[in-house]
Amino acid sequence: MTHIIAIATGKGGVGKTTLCSQLAHYLTRPSTSKRATKPVRVLCIDCAEQASLSFLLLPEYDTYEDMNLEIEDQDGSYMLLDGSDALPIPIKCNDTLDLIPTAMHDFRLSDCMGASNEDMTKARDKVQKIAKTRLYDYILIDTGPGRGRVQYAAMLMADHVLCPIRLENHSASAVAPLIKNLEAIDISFDKQYNLLGIVPMSYGLRESSDSHYIAEQLEAAYGDYLFKNGLPTSKAIMAFHRQRESIWTIRNTQAVRANMEKLGKEFLSRLKQWEKENARG
Numbered sequence: 001m002t003h004i005i006a007i008a009t010g011k012g013g014v015g016k017t018t019l020c021s022q023l024a025h026y027l028t029r030p031s032t033s034k035r036a037t038k039p040v041r042v043l044c045i046d047c048a049e050q051a052s053l054s055f056l057l058l059p060e061y062d063t064y065e066d067m068n069l070e071i072e073d074q075d076g077s078y079m080l081l082d083g084s085d086a087l088p089i090p091i092k093c094n095d096t097l098d099l100i101p102t103a104m105h106d107f108r109l110s111d112c113m114g115a116s117n118e119d120m121t122k123a124r125d126k127v128q129k130i131a132k133t134r135l136y137d138y139i140l141i142d143t144g145p146g147r148g149r150v151q152y153a154a155m156l157m158a159d160h161v162l163c164p165i166r167l168e169n170h171s172a173s174a175v176a177p178l179i180k181n182l183e184a185i186d187i188s189f190d191k192q193y194n195l196l197g198i199v200p201m202s203y204g205l206r207e208s209s210d211s212h213y214i215a216e217q218l219e220a221a222y223g224d225y226l227f228k229n230g231l232p233t234s235k236a237i238m239a240f241h242r243q244r245e246s247i248w249t250i251r252n253t254q255a256v257r258a259n260m261e262k263l264g265k266e267f268l269s270r271l272k273q274w275e276k277e278n279a280r281g
């Protein structure tokens, strides 16, 4: 079974792309176990016009311009939503991580803002087909800011939604519209969604004095949805954005790895919990 997760929120600059890329690297990190374990196969789908996930996962390109030149004629995430029957062919990032990219400012992805309900249903079927034929364990879909059709479609393609959040004033206000959108999907497409959780991002350093208060408010409002573990602000994450190399292979990233282990474990245990509940019906 493939777990398909969209990373979405109504706000920009919250950490969607960071969370998506870190989870992808976490799930495919080099194994430390002595026992031979089956490698985990992950597909990332970049559904954000900023293309920053594509850029992070394709470090062989020095600039966005270089990347665009190479990938703009290749299959991209727009092919999921263009209403055609064509399936995009993922790019191989490494042995276990693949990517359906987007080129920066790809007009074809912006055109998908006009996707009909049929196009969106088709997009979901296409992702299911890709999951089955290519045997992915996880598909992670990064989305752009705003609450457009493309983000809506990404949530429809997924079984779960992860919502990153900053512990700042008004950041909680991005969660309610997201939940509304998920409920709308439930009604319009008769599809059960699962909000896997709300993940606190970029906190700790130079913490605003009321961030504890905000965390308490979020806990009160969203209870169990709020992840116990998040991704605090760290220099290693900033370095990751600069160097575009996995924290599991860069040196001196033990602290952030330890955080990511905890966050990754919680992510997996929430998926397991959901599986258990769904098996019971």
Ligand SMILES: Nc1ncnc2c1ncn2[C@@H]1O[C@H](COP(=O)(O)OP(=O)(O)O)[C@@H](O)[C@H]1O
Pocket: 011, 012, 013, 014, 015, 016, 017, 018, 019, 052, 201, 202, 203, 231, 232, 233, 234, 235, 237, 238, 241
């Ligand atoms: N835990 C973190 N530590 C340090 N920097 C972070 C962290 N999370 C996010 N950032 C920074 O915040 C910026 C916005 O994050 P990004 O993931 O691109 O947000 P979004 O995809 O929601 O627009 C990035 O430059 C990233 O380096």
Ligand SMILES: [Mg+2]
Pocket: 016, 017, 018, 048, 050, 052, 053, 143, 144
């Ligand atoms: Mg982003």
